[in-house]
Amino acid sequence: MHAVVIGAGLGGLSAACHLRADGHDVTVVEAADQPGGCMRAIERDGFRFDGGPTVLTMPHLLDDAFAAVGARRDDLLDLRPVDPLYRARFADGSVLHVRRGREAMIEEIARVCGDHDAAQFTRFVEWLQRLYDVEMPAFIERNYDGVADLVRPLRPAIELLRLGAFRKLSATVARYFRDDRLRRIFSFQSLYAGLAPHEALAIYAVITYMDSVGGVFAPRGGMSAVPTALADAAAAAGVTFSYDTPVARVERRPSGAVAGVRLVDGTRIAADVVVSDAAPASLYRNLFDDVRPPRPVRRGRYAPSAAVWHVGTSGSLPPGAAHHNIHFGAAWREAFDALVHDGRRMPDPSLLVSIASIDDPGVAPPGRHGLYVLEPVPNLDGALDWSHERRQVRHDLADRLGRLGYPVGDADIEAELLVDPHDWQAAGMERGTPFSLSHRFTQTGPFRTPNVERRVPGLILCGAGTVPGVGIPMVLVSGRLAAQRARRAAR
16 A cells, blocks of 8 residues: 655654555645754754754654664654753742652752642652553544544543543642642643633643653754654665655545545645645645635644744853743733633743753854744734734734843844744644644544544644644654554555
8 A cells, every 4th residue: 555644744753654564655744944843953053953843752752663663763853852851940930850750850849839849749740640550541542533422431531530520621720739839839730731720621731741751851952853763664675755846736536535636736646545744724725726624624623823933142051041941921810811711922931931041052052042032922813913023023022032131132132033823824834833732622533633634544743733742752652543544444
C-alpha cells in the first residue's frame, strides 16, 4: 500500500514513521523547504529562534516514533532535561522555581510557600499520576468511532468520575494548595488547551502532569532539531520526502475513495491512503470542492492565539533568568475573561519568556541571547484590529520586559521579529491561532474533528485539529492514531 502524507509537521512525521513501520511505502509532500511546520527555525542575523513551541515534554512519545523506523533518539537528537522547568515570577516580586524531581520541588514549595503546601504537593502529584494513568491509554491514545467510546470500556470513565476529573480545574487545584501562586503555576497550562483555568475541566490537569511531573526537555540546536531528526530517521528507513511541493487537491476515484494527490505543478502521485497534517479547515477549504467540512470545522470555537516577539539581544540577562520564565501579572480571572470571552488583550498579561541560549549558546552569536516572548492574545475572531494593535503590542512588551530587567532597549536589540495572529493565519492556521480548536468538552475526543473522513475512504487526518488535540505530545500521538486508521483501512 502506498501512503501519501501531506505536510511534514510533527504529526505528519509521526504518521510517516508509524506507517513505514507497518510496511507501507510512504511519500511525504511538504510545501516548505524543510520539515517541522511551525517548529521550523527562524534565522535572523546569526540568531536561531524557535518558530513555534518552546516547551518539550513526554520524550518517550518521540522514542516511539523513532523506534517505529528502527532508530534511537539518542543517535539523532541531543535532548537534555531543563531544571528549573520554569522560573515563575509574580506581581509581588516573589519567585518560585518549578524544580525537576519531587523532593526538590517539595523543598522549593516549603521555602517559598510554607510547610502545609509542601506536604500537599505529594498528594497533588499522586492525584495527577492516577489521572494520567487513566486518561493516557483510555482516552488520549485511542481512536474514536462514536460518542459511546467515551464509556467503552466503562471502568476508566468511572475512575475519572471518582478522581473528580469533571470538576473545574482551578477549584480542584485549590483543594490542594492555599498559596495562590501554586494555584496559578499548576493551572495555567489549561491555556494551552484554549481554556481559562476556572472554566477548564480537571481532566486537563494531565497537561500539568506532562510538564510539572514528567519534566521539560530542550533539544540541542533548537526545537527545529526535533522534526529534522525525525525526518532523517524516516528517510533512512525508506520514507520519501519531497519539499517545496505544495498540494493542489486530493484526487478521488469514481467510488469516492482517495486516488492520490495532485500537486500545484500538475504532477499526480497515486496513493491508497492520504494522511493530511494540514489544519482541517485548510484541508477542506483548499483540497476539496465537493466535501462539506465536519461540524467542528464549520462551527467550532477556536483557542486564543499568541503574539510572539523574537528578540536577539547583546545585553545582559536579568539575575536568575532561566530557560523558561513565566511572569505572572496581578490580574488572573479577569485577564482570562477578557481574552477568552471578550476578544480583548489581557489586562496586565502573564508572559512566557524562553531563552534557549542559556542552555544552548549555539543558537545565538557569541555573548548574545535570543528571547522568545509570548503574550496570549485573541484570535482573529476577537475585537482587535491587528493592523494597529501590532505596534502597540511591541511597545507594551518592550516596556514590560525592560521593567523586568531584560535587555530590550534599542541599543541592545540586534534582531527582532513580531508574529501576530495574521502571521499565523498566513501560515495556514485557522483564525490565526497556532492552538487550533479549543478543548472545551464539546470539542474533545469524539466531538473533535474526526481523524477519518468516512465520506472519502482512505482520507485520514492528523495534527492539532483532530484527536487527541494540541501540543507536542498530542500531535505525536495523532500521527500514531492516523497510522492505526490506515492499518484498519488496509484490512
